[in-house]
Amino acid sequence: MSLESIRYSRGSLDILDQLLLPLQTRYVKVEGVEDGWKVINKMQVRGAPAIAIVGCLSLAVELEKDNNSDKKVMRQEIEGKLNYLVSARPTAVNIKLAADELINLANSLSADETVTPEEFKERFISRIEGMLIKDIEDNKAIGRYGCEAILKNSEGDGPVRILTHCNTGSLATAGYGTALGVIRSLQESKRLDHVYCTETRPYNQGARLTAYELVHEKIPSTLIVDSVVSALMNSRRITAVVVGADRVAANGDTANKIGTYQIAIAAKHHGVPFYVAAPLTSIDMSLTSGERIKIEERPEREMTHVGVHRIAAPGMLKLQSKLHGPFLDATRARSNLGINCWNPSFDVTPAALITGIITEKGVFAPDKLSEIESK
Numbered sequence: 001m002s003l004e005s006i007r008y009s010r011g012s013l014d015i016l017d018q019l020l021l022p023l024q025t026r027y028v029k030v031e032g033v034e035d036g037w038k039v040i041n042k043m044q045v046r047g048a049p050a051i052a053i054v055g056c057l058s059l060a061v062e063l064e065k066d067n068n069s070d071k072k073v074m075r076q077e078i079e080g081k082l083n084y085l086v087s088a089r090p091t092a093v094n095i096k097l098a099a100d101e102l103i104n105l106a107n108s109l110s111a112d113e114t115v116t117p118e119e120f121k122e123r124f125i126s127r128i129e130g131m132l133i134k135d136i137e138d139n140k141a142i143g144r145y146g147c148e149a150i151l152k153n154s155e156g157d158g159p160v161r162i163l164t165h166c167n168t169g170s171l172a173t174a175g176y177g178t179a180l181g182v183i184r185s186l187q188e189s190k191r192l193d194h195v196y197c198t199e200t201r202p203y204n205q206g207a208r209l210t211a212y213e214l215v216h217e218k219i220p221s222t223l224i225v226d227s228v229v230s231a232l233m234n235s236r237r238i239t240a241v242v243v244g245a246d247r248v249a250a251n252g253d254t255a256n257k258i259g260t261y262q263i264a265i266a267a268k269h270h271g272v273p274f275y276v277a278a279p280l281t282s283i284d285m286s287l288t289s290g291e292r293i294k295i296e297e298r299p300e301r302e303m304t305h306v307g308v309h310r311i312a313a314p315g316m317l318k319l320q321s322k323l324h325g326p327f328l329d330a331t332r333a334r335s336n337l338g339i340n341c342w343n344p345s346f347d348v349t350p351a352a353l354i355t356g357i358i359t360e361k362g363v364f365a366p367d368k369l370s371e372i373e374s375k
C-alpha cells in the first residue's frame with residue numbers, strides 16, 4: 001500500500017505533515033482555507049499536484065460547513081478564497097489552473113437559475129472531490145507511458161537504472177506519483193535494477209521523502225548528494241533521468257525543483273535521456289517560454305539550518321547589534337558582515353535539454369506540446 005498523504009472524507013481533511021518526515025508520522029487537521037494556505041506555504045504539504053488538491057479540498061471542507069443560501073455571495077467568496085490559496089506558493093501552476101476551472105464552475109452555477117444553493121454547493125464540492133480520484137488515475141497512466149518509453153529507448157532487455165530528483169511520489173500527489181509513478185511502473189515490469197535519488201538541498205525532499213517512499217516500496221535504491229550527479233553518470237550506466245515539474249511552458253521549458261537544470265546539463269553531456277513526468281495540470285499553455293515563470297524564493301533559514309542547528313557560518317550579527325542597534329540591517333547590507341543567502345526553490349530547464357514530457361495522454365517531444373489538445 002502506498003503512503004497516504006491526504007486523508008479526506010466529506011467535511012474533513014487531514015494531511016501528513018511532511019516537515020516531520022521521516023522521523024515522525026503526524027497528521028495535521030485542515031479546517032478550512034486559512035489552514036489550507038498555511039500548510040501549503042509552510043510546505044507541510046508540497047509537490048505541485050498535492051498543493052492543488054489540498055488547497056481545493058480545504059475550500060470544500062469550509063464550504064461543507066457554510067450555510068450560505070445566496071448563490072451570488074457564495075460565488076464571490078469562492079473566487080476570493082481560491083485566489084488567496086493560489087498566492088500561497090507561486091511557481092506550481094496546478095493550483096492556478098484548478099482555481100480557474102472552479103471559478104468558471106461557480107460562475108456558471110451561479111448564473112443558472114435552475115440550480116438551487118444546495119445543488120450549487122453539492123456540485124461544487126463533488127467537482128473538487130473528483131480531482132482527488134483523477135490525479136491518481138492520471139499518475140498511473142503517466143507511469144505506464146513513461147515505463148514504455150524508457151524500455152523502448154533502452155538497449156536490449158537489460159536492467160534499467162534511473163536517476164530522480166526531489167520528491168514526486170505519493171507524498172507530492174494524490175497518490176502513486178508522477179516521476180516516482182514511472183519508477184513504480186518500471187519496478188512492476190521487473191526491469192528496474194536500481195534508482196538513484198538526490199538529497200535535494202536545501203529542503204531535502206530526496207533524502208527525507210523520496211528515500212522514505214523508495215524504502216517503503218522496497219525499490220532498490222541509493223541516495224546521493226546533489227553534487228554526485230555528474231560523477232554517477234560518468235561511472236555507472238544510467239538509463240534515464242526522470243523528474244517532475246511545477247510548471248511547463250508552451251515551448252516545453254520546465255520549472256522544477258532547484259538543481260534540475262544542472263542534472264539536465266549533465267545528462268546531455270553524458271548522452272542520458274532526460275524525461276519530465278507531469279500531468280496536463282502542470283502545463284501552462286498561456287506562457288510562451290520558461291523565462292516568464294515566476295520562481296519562488298524561500299527563507300534563508302532553509303539553507304542555514306538543519307532542524308534547529310545552524311550549519312552556515314554565523315556571521316557577526318550579534319556583535320553588530322550591540323554596536324549599531326537599530327541600524328543593523330543597513331549596516332549589514334553595506335559592510336556585508338553577515339553571509340548573504342539566495343534560496344530560489346526552482347529552476348527552469350530549457351526544452352532543448354528535455355527528451356520527452358510524459359503525460360497521462362502519452363509522451364510528447366517538448367516542442368510538440370500543442371499536439372496534446374488533439375489527443
Ligand SMILES: CSC[C@@H](O)[C@@H](O)C(=O)COP(=O)(O)O
Pocket residue numbers: 046047048049092165166167168169172173177178179205243244245246256257258345
Ligand atoms: C509531482 S511533484 C513535481 C514537483 O512539484 C516536484 O518535483 C517539486 O519540485 C516539488 O517542489 P516542492 O518545493 O517540494 O513543492
